[in-house]
Amino acid sequence: MSGDNQRMILARRPVDLPGREHITFETCPDQPLRDDEVRVRVDYVALSPWQGQRMKDFKNYTTPFEIGELIDCDMLGTVIERGPLPAAGFDLGQTVTGRLGWRRRAEARPNDLQAVDGLDDPTLWLTALSSPGLTAYTALDLYGRTIPGQTMVVTSAAGAVGGYAVQLGKLAGMTVIGIAGGAEKCAYVENTLGADRCLDHRADDFAAALATALPDGAHQVFDTTGGPITDQVFENLAKHARVLIVGRTASNNSPTPASDPVNMRQLWAREAVVYGFSRYSYPERWAFARERMLALCQAGKIRAGHHLVDGFENTPDALGDMLAGKFFGKVLVRYHGPDGPL
Known part of the structure; x- marks a missing residue:
């Protein structure tokens, strides 16, 4: 499988809130898969305050994005193509999560992804379990x-x-x-x-x-x-x-x-x-915290609410709106719905 992919890179640094004017939308070809890689269709991306911080040229607990760099983020996606080796490890159609950035599709190795199984609402992996x-x-x-x-x-x-x-x-x-x-x-x-x-x-x-x-x-x-x-x-x-x-x-x-x-x-x-x-x-604490949060969600003791924005091109403005305090809870942007790309 090959074709034109789309991604968003940093074009200029915001002084205040980020928006579409700080981003370049690039069209680029899908890269050939290595033996153990899979191609992932990005279905949802999660917006976080650190993305806005990294667009600026100052350091705290993060490193700034370089001009021309892909905007990083956690995502939820679907495996749509596998490399030739069984070690690729994921079946076609498998829902996965990982940090693959603001793009339509991405090539990834198994260590960069985690399978998402057994949840009625897989977006929990971008909210309560993330x-x-x-x-x-x-x-x-x-x-x-x-x-x-x-x-x-x-x-x-x-x-x-x-x-x-x-x-x-x-x-x-x-x-x-x-x-x-x-x-x-x-x-x-x-x-x-x-x-x-x-x-x-x-x-x-x-x-x-x-x-x-x-x-x-x-x-x-x-x-x-x-x-x-x-x-x-x-x-x-x-x-x-x-x-x-x-x-x-x-x-x-x-x-x-x-x-x-x-x-x-x-x-x-x-x-x-x-x-x-x-x-x-504290990466050694994540598995324990994830287990406890999952149990609380499944018991109905924790509500994992989120605000959903539809549309790939709406991502940068949604980040600015989130940082301006316009939404409740975690903000997710959906790139692919039941009827196709958004």
Whole structure:
């Protein structure tokens, strides 16, 4: 099988939010398969904040994309062609997941892919069983003491990672206060994810509402946001609070990502313990976290919601919209549906 393939590469670096103007759409031929390779049709790609970060020319826990480089991502796809050796290991039609990037089709070796079997909804492999679910579970398992009766604040509670932190905190018996942008998101966090309360950080009375919601302070903070919202949370810490810093989307997506305000005064005054966390430092924990998240999903105790965008060419604008806070949960872009390419 051969033909014209399509892929997206970085054309120029965004100053603020990424979009279609920062991407070049390339048409290129499919490459011949090596003996042990398979060709994968990309059906879904997952959008993540780190993709926007890597488009810019600064380093944190990731390395920037080079100009002309394929935009990387986790994907869910279908094996459509095999190399001549049985070691290729996957049958035609097998659903697989791996990190193959923003393209229609990709050649891959068995070690680059994982078979997806036995799930009614295989997109779980891009949500609860992938980076969002594994990050929330592992961070709380290693550094969060989810003590029943204590209060946990989750910033970006309607986001991909924060939404799982809300649910895991409730399962552990904590009082969970979420923070999100807008009434619709707050209703989702309370009514769908089960938070005890969700506060709108865009509201004029946000600071007062946060203080009212935390009469005894926040015993634990699960933060993926950073910036002024998180600094306001730090004004309401309990003594010896535990702070899990899992992301910095507010500053990483700004034109000056290094300028990140941190309320050190309150961290010191409340004698808080701060943990920085990236799941990429704990690959040995992923299998355990995936097993636990799968069990919770199958038992109906965790909701693995996502927002679906259709259309290959809509990928870069969808990433910008996600980083602007327009969606709930994990954002997936579908490239191939029941009736063919999208």
